[in-house]
Amino acid sequence: MKTLVIGASLKPIRYSNRAIHSLRNNNIPTVAIGLRKGTVEDVKIETEKINFENIDTVTLYLNSKRQEEYYDYIVSLSPKRVIFNPGTENQELYKILKENNIEVQVACTLVLLSTNQY
Template identity: 55%
Template sequence: MKKTLIIGASTNPSRYAYIAAHRLKGYGHPIVPLGLRAGEVAGEKILTEKVALDDIDTVTLYVGPRNQPEYYDYILSLKPKRVIFNPGTENDELENLLREEGIQPLEACTLVMLSIGQY
């Protein structure tokens, strides 16, 4: 199972980050939700601070490119195997930084990847 950090986590059921949190847990993947507002999603407390985390396999992004720079150093420090850029989050600058550190950037959709068994 792939421990996944969800950046842009939300308590709003209409948000894709919310749906992804529930689907990831449903497929047995441990999640760590990180968002702007405290709350709970899929039975997990939403972190509002960039805390040190261990064993993050995947980071899945639900924040647009304009809001991503504040997460660059944090994502790199976690040394995930891959970062998924969900539709609307694509960012060449961050993708290049990831490649330089040996981290795989993927322009994909977490929900589709789960549904077709490619997560």
């Protein structure tokens, strides 16, 4: 159930940072891409679009405009689902994902984890 966090931040106040902590506290294998390299918990934040293998879930922390450069990349990873956290809603990407048989989930990763719905 490996998860890729796109829009990862080193700042503890950011929801993407909290999500990484929560994913790791739930023993979910996690990888991350952000603007700056660094480490959150034991997760190394990459700045390049790495061809990660066996991604089950992509959770987004980028606004719709910033997501555009990731469309092809996300599809290429063939995840089972993409979680659109609050503020990341994107009708255009929903359509692309559905055309590629990737589940679209508009939800909050932190809430899903805290309510055992992840």
